[in-house]
Every structure is written in structure tokens, then in C-alpha cells.
Amino acid sequence: MSDHYHDHEELSQEVQADLERLAECLGQLHDPVSGLALDKLDAKIEVGFEAGGVFAGITLGYPCAGEEAGWRERVLTACEPLLKGGPLAGSGVQFELFSDIPANSVANAPESLRGVKNIVAVASGKGGVGKSTTAVNLALALMTEGARVGLLDADIYGPSLPTMLGTEGVRPQVKEQKCFVPVTVHGIETMSLGYLMTEDTPAVWRGPMASGALNQILTQTLWCNAKSELDYLIVDMPPGTGDIQLTLAQKTTMAGAVIVTTPQDLALKDAIKGVEMFRKVSVPVLGIVENMALHTCSKCGHSEPVFGTGGGARIAEQYSTHLLGALPLAQKIREDADSGCPSVIADPEGEIAAFYRQIARRMAAGIWLNSSGDEALPEIEIS
Numbered sequence: 207m208s209d210h211y212h213d214h215e216e217l218s219q220e221v222q223a224d225l226e227r228l229a230e231c232l233g234q235l236h237d238p239v240s241g242l243a244l245d246k247l248d249a250k251i252e253v254g255f256e257a258g259g260v261f262a263g264i265t266l267g268y269p270c271a272g273e274e275a276g277w278r279e280r281v282l283t284a285c286e287p288l289l290k291g292g293p294l295a296g297s298g299v300q301f302e303l304f305s306d307i308p309a310n311s312v313a314n315a316p317e318s319l320r321g322v323k324n325i326v327a328v329a330s331g332k333g334g335v336g337k338s339t340t341a342v343n344l345a346l347a348l349m350t351e352g353a354r355v356g357l358l359d360a361d362i363y364g365p366s367l368p369t370m371l372g373t374e375g376v377r378p379q380v381k382e383q384k385c386f387v388p389v390t391v392h393g394i395e396t397m398s399l400g401y402l403m404t405e406d407t408p409a410v411w412r413g414p415m416a417s418g419a420l421n422q423i424l425t426q427t428l429w430c431n432a433k434s435e436l437d438y439l440i441v442d443m444p445p446g447t448g449d450i451q452l453t454l455a456q457k458t459t460m461a462g463a464v465i466v467t468t469p470q471d472l473a474l475k476d477a478i479k480g481v482e483m484f485r486k487v488s489v490p491v492l493g494i495v496e497n498m499a500l501h502t503c504s505k506c507g508h509s510e511p512v513f514g515t516g517g518g519a520r521i522a523e524q525y526s527t528h529l530l531g532a533l534p535l536a537q538k539i540r541e542d543a544d545s546g547c548p549s550v551i552a553d554p555e556g557e558i559a560a561f562y563r564q565i566a567r568r569m570a571a572g573i574w575l576n577s578s579g580d581e582a583l584p585e586i587e588i589s
């Protein structure tokens with residue numbers, strides 16, 4: 207991890223001792239996403255004293271811009287007792303939150319995927335449950351939390367990403383006659399079979415031939431270059447749990463999978479098949495997203511669980527995974543997706559964007575925990 211602060215002054219022993227105590231206090235603060243104390247996580251804590259002020263830095267392994275204000279408050283509260291007396295008395299505190307996202311990529315990945323740190327599948331056992339809407343908003347939410355994100359629309363039966371991102375009719379550039387350059391939109395890098403289809407694309411191409419084309423855009427898209435890498439590549443998987451899904455999961459060596467479901471029984475049965483499919487190929491299931499969980503009447507404000515309740519949580523418990531979050535059945539989610547400006551971008555401060563950002567942080571924290579093991583100790587640096 208990079209050092210954010212450096213030695214500037216010789217510190218007295220008293221100041222050193224207080225900074226050590228401060229680092230210890232910060233180590234006991236709980237990360238709200240994983241629920242674990244920093245000293246149980248592979249976090250980095252930096253404390254220092256310079257020009258009469260204390261600085262404190264915390265580095266987490268997932269993008270967490272939305273948690274900054276909360277962390278600032280907790281850190282300032284933790285610092286308070288040490289600033290009441292002793293050598294640090296009366297000092298101001300400068301706090302910064304950083305993220306350093308670990309890579310779960312593999313050595314034998316195709317060249318174009320080598321700079322991609324984490325590939326995450328968004329899948330559903332059943333069609334029409336809102337998998338693409340979730341994948342698009344999740345990718346954008348990770349970006350707004352501070353990550354560099356790519357989104358691959360692998361839904362060969364009906365690529366919907368161009369509609370949801372307002373990129374219909376866009377054609378990706380081709381570099382050196384062999385690689386596609388992803389289309390940058392709303393701050394993320396995107397690629398879709400939809401960018402290569404025209405209205406005249408024969409239906410057959412959408413079936414068996416499309417799976418060949420899918421393999422091609424996966425391995426021949428320039429997701430990264432020498433100057434940049436992607437923290438996450440979100441793959442909007444084709445619905446179902448057939449051979450295409452299985453091959454894709456195996457071929458790309460994924461950091462994890464997110465299963466989208468609605469709460470009704472039929473969708474839940476299919477979601478279980480999805481969980482089992484990823485288990486079979488040793489892809490960790492990062493959690494379940496329950497979509498269209500509650501409907502709130504826009505006239506009277508009454509909320510109803512149209513498709514039943516608690517199904518996502520039950521599967522999560524049964525299969526020892528997490529319920530990452532639940533989205534309401536909201537006209538706004540559909541309207542935003544249809545208009546090419548998904549809710550996370552259309553209303554970044556709104557309640558729906560907050561749901562997606564929370565899901566994104568939970569998912570990314572899950573990848574971090576998987577890659578570091580829960581019991582890793584924090585790196586503490588005092589300067």
C-alpha cells in the first residue's frame with residue numbers, strides 16, 4: 207500500500223506514545239460495512255503529528271466514498287480523549303479515508319483482462335427479475351464510491367445495456383483491426399453485443415453464434431491499457447444456468463458472483479440454481495440482491511410486498527451468503543433505466559441511489575474479506 211504521509215519532524219517520545227494510543231483506538235473502530243473492527247481487517251491505519259496538528263488516515267480494501275462523513279465523525283470522536291490533555295492537547299485533526307482495492311485476477315487470464323483486478327458476475331436463474339438494471343446501477347454505484355469500473359453486457363439473448371446507458375447506435379472503435387475500445391459512458395467503460403448488432407442482425411446470431419461473439423468481446427476488448435487498470439469488471443450474465451453461463455464463469459475466473467432475484471417462490475428456486483452453479487465452479491457467491499421487494503403506492507404511500515417477503519434473506523442464510531440489499535419495485539427505477547440514465551446517475555442523492563451504493567460497498571467489502579482473510583491485522587504507521 208502506498209504511504210499517504212511521511213516523516214517531517216522528529217517526534218518527542220510523549221507524542222509518539224500518544225500517537226500509538228491513538229492508532230490503537232482507531233484499530234478498535236468498526237467498519238460499518240463488514241461489521242468488523244479495523245484491527246481484525248487488512249486495513250491500514252496511519253497517524254502522525256505535524257505543524258501542531260494530528261493527521262489520521264484509514265485505508266480500506268473497497269471503494270467507500272459514501273462512508274467518508276461517518277468515518278470522519280467516528281475518528282474525531284475517538285481522537286477527542288487524547289486531545290484533552292498531554293502533548294497533543296488542543297491539536298486539530300486532519301482525517302482522510304482511502305481505498306486500496308486488492309486484485310483477484312489470475313496469471314493465465316487473456317492479455318486484455320490482465321489489468322482487471324476483479325471480475326464480478328451479476329446473474330439470475332430466471333429472466334426478467336431486473337438483473338441488467340441491477341448490474342448497470344451496481345457498476346455505476348461502484349464508480350461513484352471511487353472505483354474504476356467496466357461493464358460487460360454478456361446477455362446474448364437481449365442485450366439491454368445500450369438502452370439503459372443511452373448508447374444505442376454507438377459503435378465501439380476498433381484498434382489495430384483486432385481489439386474493441388470500450389465505450390465510456392457516465393464514467394464507466396462499457397462493452398455490449400448490442401453495440402455490434404444492427405436491426406438486421408439475424409435472430410440466429412443471437413443464439414449459438416452470439417456465444418462465440420461473446421467470447422470474442424470478452425477477450426478482445428481493451429479493458430485496460432498501460433496507464434490504467436480496472437478495479438472491477440461487472441459482467442451482466444445471460445439469464446439462466448446453462449452451458450453458456452457455466453463456461454463464462456469458468457473462463458473468466460471470477461472474484462465472485464451476485465445473484466439477483468425477486469422474492470416470489472419461482473424466482474427463488476431459480477436463484478438457488480444460480481448459487482449452486484457458481485459453487486460448482488468455485489466462484490464465491492458474494493450475496494443476493496432482492497429486487498422488486500416492496501411496492502410503495504405513489505398515491506397513498508402504502509407499501510406492499512407484491513412478490514412475498516424474506517425470500518432473499520432465507521436463501522442467503524441457507525447457503526451461508528449475504529443479503530446484499532433489497533430494492534423496491536419503483537416506477538422511477540424503470541423510467542431511469544429506459545431513459546438511458548440509471549437511477550444512480552439520474553438522482554445521485556436519492557434513496558434508490560443510496561440502496562445501490564450500499565449494495566456496491568457490501569459486495570466490494572466481501573471481495574476484500576475473501577482476498578485477505580478476516581483475521582489479517584492492520585498495518586499501522588506512525589510518523
Ligand SMILES: Nc1ncnc2c1ncn2[C@@H]1O[C@H](COP(=O)(O)OP(=O)(O)OP(=O)(O)O)[C@@H](O)[C@H]1O
Binds near residue numbers: 364541
Ligand atoms: N426495482 C425495479 N422496479 C421497477 N422496475 C424494475 C426494477 N428492476 C427492473 N425493473 C424493470 O423491469 C424490466 C426488466 O428488467 P431487466 O431488463 O433489468 O431484467 P433482466 O433480469 O435483466 O431481464 P432479462 O432476463 O430479459 O435480461 C425493465 O423494464 C426494468 O426497467
